Amino acid sequence: MPSCDVIVVNYNAGGFLRDTIDAVLASCAVARVVVVDNGSTDDSLAGLPRSGPGSRLDVIRNAVNLGFATACNVGLGHASADFVLLLNPDCRPMPGAIERLIAVLIEHPDAGMSGPLLLNPDGSEQAGGRRAVPTPWRSLVRTLGLARFSRVVPAFTDYGLHREPLPAQPIAVEAISGACMMVRRDALRRVGLMDERYFLHCEDLDWCMRFRRGGFPILFTPEARVVHQKGVSSRSRPIATEWHKHRGMVLFYRKFFRETYPAPLMALVLAGIWLRFAVVAAVRAVTRGR
Secondary structure, three states, X not given: OOOEEEEEEEOOOOHHHHHHHHHHHXXXXXXXXXXXXXXXXXXXXXXXOOOOOOOOEEEEEEOOOOOHHHHHXXXXXXXXXXXXXXXXXXXXXXXXXXXXXXXXXXXXXXXXXXXXEEEOOOXXXXXXXXXXXXXXXXHHHHHOOHHHHOOOOHXXXXXXXXXXXXXXXXXXXXXXXXXXXXXXXXXXXXXXXXXXXXXXXXXXXXXXXXXXXXXXXXXXXXXXXXXXXXXXXXXOOHHHHXXXXXXXXXXXXXXXXXXXXXXXHHHXXXXXHHHHHHHHHXXXXXXXXX
């Protein structure tokens, strides 16, 4: 049976990390789990099963928080299986999910990635598990609230796909979520590691863009289901998280769209990103002060 290595980047995920590792180790398709800890200060690592020689679990401890992309690359450097699963510490794969993500890539040998149906704890589909690339135009459409007119004006289509009917079988999408990505190693060798200029957020979009530009389709796999708690590691630093998220968006747009979008539109979008950050940061600050 084909197997995968699993990379879990941890930062103060508490008991969620142990739940995720237990769920992953329960899969016979998992050869090895590599936990890359980004300088956690809680007791999340203390609750893990025994690691080291003779175990399927390895733990790499970074002295400081290197960021998500860099930590993923550290883990990828320790993986050797034909398939590698990047998994957040607040994700719980349901039985058979990992096996199905591998099977889809075997069934479609041209594909480079597969992603699951991400579920909220209440069982509803989570936004971001399947999506179009949030181009500057699509982001502007969302910001201005124009997506509600998309049936009349198709150009006003949003980038979120989670409100569309769930497909009956795997389909190609422009992007999946970095919370759970199954990657084919042969494609990874050609595309390269994550861009370490991203500290947190948008590194998954960047990777999806590069995989597709490299000729490797990305498959959303609705039969594979993963419950995602979302935001467990970032709750203690909400404003810093928002800063890195918005900075990542700016980097993403400049990297992929600077040459294809008119300078005035790009300037408007980038200004909108920083304006949004200012508003969100102010709200977070007021909320924390109560």
